[in-house]
Amino acid sequence: MLFKLENLSHRYSDGTLALDNVNLDFAKGERIALLGTNGSGKTTLLNHLNGILQPTSGRILFEDQPLKYDAKSLLNLRKRVGFIFQDPNDQLFAPTVEQDVAFGPLNLGQPADQAKKAVEEALKVVGMAEYAEKPPHFLSYGQKKRVALAGVLAMQPEVIVMDEPTSNLDPRGTSDILHLLLHLNKEFGLTLLLATHDVDMVPLFANKLCILNKGKLVTTGSPVELFSNTNLIREVNLRSPRITHLFEVLKKENNLSVNPQLPLTISEARKEILRLLYLENPFENY
Amino acid sequence: MSHSDIYTQIDRCAYTNRFAKTSPTTKIFFALSALIISVSSTSLIAPIIIFASTTLLLLYFARVRVRLYLFLLAYPTFMVTLSCLFIALFFGTGQPIAEIALPWFNWTIFRSGVAMSIATFFRVEGAVSCLFFLVLTTSVTDLFITLRRAHVPKVLVEMSLLIYRYIFVLLEVTGKMNTAQKLRLGHSGVMRRIRSLGLLAGNLFIRTLEQGERTFTAMNARGYDGEIRVLEDMPPSSKTALAGIAVFDAALVVAVLFTMNIGVV
Ligand SMILES: Nc1ncnc2c1ncn2[C@@H]1O[C@H](COP(=O)(O)OP(=O)(O)OP(=O)(O)O)[C@@H](O)[C@H]1O
Ligand SMILES: [Mg+2]
Numbered sequence: 235m236l237f238k239l240e241n242l243s244h245r246y247s248d249g250t251l252a253l254d255n256v257n258l259d260f261a262k263g264e265r266i267a268l269l270g271t272n273g274s275g276k277t278t279l280l281n282h283l284n285g286i287l288q289p290t291s292g293r294i295l296f297e298d299q300p301l302k303y304d305a306k307s308l309l310n311l312r313k314r315v316g317f318i319f320q321d322p323n324d325q326l327f328a329p330t331v332e333q334d335v336a337f338g339p340l341n342l343g344q345p346a347d348q349a350k351k352a353v354e355e356a357l358k359v360v361g362m363a364e365y366a367e368k369p370p371h372f373l374s375y376g377q378k379k380r381v382a383l384a385g386v387l388a389m390q391p392e393v394i395v396m397d398e399p400t401s402n403l404d405p406r407g408t409s410d411i412l413h414l415l416l417h418l419n420k421e422f423g424l425t426l427l428l429a430t431h432d433v434d435m436v437p438l439f440a441n442k443l444c445i446l447n448k449g450k451l452v453t454t455g456s457p458v459e460l461f462s463n464t465n466l467i468r469e470v471n472l473r474s475p476r477i478t479h480l481f482e483v484l485k486k487e488n489n490l491s492v493n494p495q496l497p498l499t500i501s502e503a504r505k506e507i508l509r510l511l512y513l514e515n516p517f518e519n520y
Numbered sequence: 521m522s523h524s525d526i527y528t529q530i531d532r533c534a535y536t537n538r539f540a541k542t543s544p545t546t547k548i549f550f551a552l553s554a555l556i557i558s559v560s561s562t563s564l565i566a567p568i569i570i571f572a573s574t575t576l577l578l579l580y581f582a583r584v585r586v587r588l589y590l591f592l593l594a595y596p597t598f599m600v601t602l603s604c605l606f607i608a609l610f611f612g613t614g615q616p617i618a619e620i621a622l623p624w625f626n627w628t629i630f631r632s633g634v635a636m637s638i639a640t641f642f643r644v645e646g647a648v649s650c651l652f653f654l655v656l657t658t659s660v661t662d663l664f665i666t667l668r669r670a671h672v673p674k675v676l677v678e679m680s681l682l683i684y685r686y687i688f689v690l691l692e693v694t695g696k697m698n699t700a701q702k703l704r705l706g707h708s709g710v711m712r713r714i715r716s717l718g719l720l721a722g723n724l725f726i727r728t729l730e731q732g733e734r735t736f737t738a739m740n741a742r743g744y745d746g747e748i749r750v751l752e753d754m755p756p757s758s759k760t761a762l763a764g765i766a767v768f769d770a771a772l773v774v775a776v777l778f779t780m781n782i783g784v785v
Contacts, residue, residue, distance in 0.1 A: 326685075328748075330659075337749070
């Protein structure tokens with residue numbers, strides 16, 4: 235196991251129990267989505283994975299070794315686990331895009347020319363190469379998010395942890411970032427873990443879904459499995475993807491014989507519709 | 521142009537003008553040397569040449585927008601005009617050029633006072649144009665790298681680097697909070713306005729602390745170990761440009777020395 239969280243709890247100094255006995259593990263190359271309402275503890279959980287927060291009880295194993303919190307171990311961990319914050323303004327501090335992306339590689343001790351190459355490549359991957367010399371305050375929010383991602387990619391981590399990577403992005407920006415992440419996962423085996431409340435995005439991205447509610451890990455499973463359990467989804471104040479909801483209604487209100495494993499994405503829905511049409515009229519050509 | 525807007529515009533100009541890619545060392549050398557010559561000149565010739573050439577460089581060669589430059593110049597010019605009027609009317613000794621008999625004393629305007637006032641005006645305008653030259657053509661990034669190379673203490677450079685970046689973030693936040701207050705009628709009436717501004721200031725202070733904390737966390741997440749390292753690739757200074765500036769300065773110094781004893785009026 236790459237990461238293993240054992241009985242992880244976190245209580246903030248004001249007494250809020252933000253994580254309550256969470257057990258979770260995930261392997262290399264997985265794409266995990268953490269889903270939960272506002273205040274359910276997603277950010278708190280993510281912040282444990284690269285040592286920003288320490289558990290108040292329980293422990294975290296990384297490659298079967300418990301995390302250590304001295305400066306050197308943290309540096310080693312952060313080399314391998316990149317973190318992208320919810321608000322790119324927190325992350326971008328340098329006067330130009332290029333300088334900002336170079337920050338990580340230079341901290342890893344790369345010489346200037348190597349760092350520069352890493353910066354160029356990372357900016358190319360996120361499609362921001364032509365903005366290298368601009369200061370961050372000239373960029374749009376979505377562009378800042380891309381630069382923040384480049385800042386982490388340039389360090390070539392094995393795991394990327396992202397807090398709401400697609401919030402405040404337009405549809406195009408969201409789809410671009412998603413494709414980029416999927417590409418990185420496929421091409422380089424990058425492990426991805428992201429927190430979100432964008433349920434429509436989850437089935438497109440994740441192979442594993444974790445649902446958090448009030449600091450507790452309610453359940454873990456594949457998106458298909460969990461979204462088919464409509465009662466559970468409703469209980470934790472989430473909803474299914476729109477398209478899934480449509481089929482749920484068709485099944486309930488119109489007694490359509492929909493497959494109990496409800497479609498989650500447009501392409502699955504298309505297949506299901508064609509299947510239903512075929513059942514209706516096998517002689518038509520679909 | 522609003523005030524917060526002007527900072528953004530200066531900043532934008534510094535990154536986009538035609539001299540943005542020339543060596544900052546060259547630009548700093550030009551601006552500082554001309555500034556020193558301008559303020560130490562006793563005659564008008566050097567400051568006028570300096571003002572004219574920096575203005576020409578800025579507007580014609582660097583393509584800085586005329587409006588921006590004039591807008592910036594307006595402030596110091598206004599202040600200097602006031603001070604110079606004051607100098608002309610109340611300073612000086614020796615030969616009087618006007619005497620006005622007031623009921624309680626004789627008010628004299630001296631020739632030397634007027635001369636001093638005119639000289640001061642041009643010296644300051646010359647110096648100000650040099651500063652604007654630097655500000656409008658050299659990005660803060662380049663300044664930081666130059667400072668670092670000049671062995672200015674790291675703490676100072678790193679602090680200014682962060683301050684610079686977050687000025688813009690906080691400007692944005694302030695703008696948004698201000699609008700939010702206005703939309704909820706927080707600025708109707710003087711008392712309410714004062715109260716709203718107080719709230720805004722207090723909030724901004726807290727936001728600043730939070731921002732600091734979050735940025736520090738984010739920096740740590742990328743392996744910050746107490747030192748901000750930056751890529752230091754800067755355009756090299758061109759020998760010809762430096763030589764040109766040196767000749768220009770030398771000519772100015774000669775002009776200053778030769779006109780030293782020529783009166784202003
Ligand atoms: N610094 C803090 N001090 C005290 N309590 C906190 C702090 N940060 C978060 N909390 C509390 O911990 C709980 C979990 O917060 P967390 O930020 O992890 O939620 P989240 O799932 O990321 O929510 P969102 O979707 O809004 O980002 C919330 O009840 C929140 O009020
Ligand atoms: Mg959060």
